[in-house]
Amino acid sequence: MKQTIWSILRVFVILFLATLLSFAFEQMDLRRENIMLIYVIASLLIMIETKRFLFGLAATIMLVFVFNFFFTEPKYTFIIDDPNYIITMAIFIVVSFVVSTLTSKLHKEVITSRQNQKRVEQLYQMSKILLNASTISDILLKEMAFLEGIFENKTAVVLVRSKKEEYYSNHTDIDLLPYKKAIEHAISFQELCGYETHQFQELPVLLFPMKGKEQFKGVLMMDLEKKKLTAQEQEFVETNVIHMAVAIEKEIYAQEEENARVAMEREKFKSALLRSLSHDLRTPLTSIQTGSSILLDSQTKLDEETKRSMLLDMNNETSRLSEFVDNLLNMTKIHSEKLNVNKRLELVDDIFADVYHRVYRRLGSATLEMQSPEDQTEMVSVYCDATLLIQILTNLIDNAVMHTKDNTHITLSYQQRPLDVLFSVKDDGGGIDQENLEKIFQDFVSVGYKKQDQNRGMGLGLSISRSLVEAHGGIIRAENNEIGGATFTFTIPNLKKETKHESN
């Protein structure tokens, strides 16, 4: 309203100034044609000012009458003597008509241009959102929320992938059933249908088709209840739907790539497993087979002591095999996520005793010492799965025995700390290359220590140890120590106080 009042005011001002100027020209005895031209200018200004067609036209007619009144014979009347002036007035009106049309068109263009710019910005925003969306569901829901934010109409998406139908929507009350046929049509023929289109024009919804190369076909359904779309708005939605399709396709490809990678990993693991099974089962089996065949062979004469020592070796090999089988079993359980960790409070001394019992026969030339902390007054308990903790320690000791020089001295010790129990297995038998300190914990890696000899074991022991430590919520690491060997340390977290209360 205010705008209109100001416009009217401005029109009158222009009129007034034009008239004033005309009077001035008349005084100066300038020709009538020139005065008319002033009024032409005035009329143009009025057109530009008013922007509205009818308004401008009315103003022009008023202008014509003013001119007629002040400057045509007879002056100060609305009578026209000279018929030429009628033509003049007519031309006036035509000119203003033309200009008015032009300006109003221009005005409209400006508005459209601004709108377009806004749309482009919105598309840009959408792209940014899509960049951060991760799953297909995410992409679709975010896109729909975006569109719903602009148009206020509810939307839903139906995707068909490998013969399965998937539904996505931000609204749970959207009912797709009445539009089933239309949806199917849109998906199969990839044709825009619905309200006021070629197909299904009686429906109050619009169906925008979308598809990815071979991967999927779908449709975005927009309920037109709140707002009908203009042609331009429809185009905007179509553009967005294309964006969505592209984003989904990208996502599908990424997923496939991931699946392929996982499958490849599994294959690699299986072949590594087979290779090492082959090697590490055969080795002890070979010595048992060979040993027993020698003992069976009546031709070979052996004294009692030799026989006994061979049998002892064979017996030790079986305990190694047994350990290996346990490790293998644990490893497959870990990889198929079927490992049960049954934690209970156990005394560390008890665990150590069991470990010692298991490994003492396999020590060979190495010596094993088990230490308790010096200031120990209380019994130290550790919250763990006893079988698994024993496995961890056994593996670490076996590892030390296998990978170090002869006559290694191995020390097993522990320390009670506020949040966990810290265990360490320390040897003096040659350290580990700096770059391998992390690598040795990987599956099937059997990295030579600084010692050159043949490495036994496929490097499962350390990898299992890590998995079992982590299954308890602890951390394990290796480092070189000051006595010329390696120290493996790991933590087992303590039982949290609250849990204790709960069980009471």
Place this chain on the structure above:
Amino acid sequence: MSQTKILIIEDDKVILRFLKLALETNEYNVVSAMNGLSGISLYLSHKPDLVLLDLGLPDIEGMEVLSQIRESDDTPVIVISARSKEQEKVLALDSGANDYVTKPFNMGEVLARIRVSLRKVNPSFTQKELFSFKDLQIDFEKRLVLLAEEEIHLTPMEYKLLTLLVEHQGKVLTHSFLQKKVWGYDTLDEYQSLRVFMASIRKKIEQSTKDPEYIVTEVGVGYRFLDH
């Protein structure tokens, strides 16, 4: 005197053969079955002095066989179980089995356990005055415990536990068994106090807790007082 008769219920042919061989070499009379049902019927018909029972039988649960045996008799039963199956062992022991061996086992261990289980438990055991094993001596009358001639102080609970273990020397006693015998009731706290008491006893009488001479912890199962 007739030989001691042992019934072996084991489904693996090779293991069965080795067991038979070892037992017969050690002058035991052996009968065997390769599944649970024939095992039970052999038990009923032969009335052996001891049963070696593998818990992983093909036809019925080893536990089922155990309960059938226990229904009629107190015959000592030693169960054979796999390494990772702790719960199975404890369940069997608490259901009446006398002892257990873990596969893979050493024959020496099996023979030792058989010997211990066959030993008749003297009902008036605690009436005897003295118990002596290596450097440990227990005077039941005076309730005195000596280690290498020096007296060691045990709390009443610790003494009770020690004598219980000694009474069943060579046999494994489960946490549950000890708990019930000493405290009168089973507990849900994972035998915390029991463990602490046991650890305390061991600290008092053992030189090295890692390589014990008297009491051995069978992780996940219970405790055993050694007999050799």
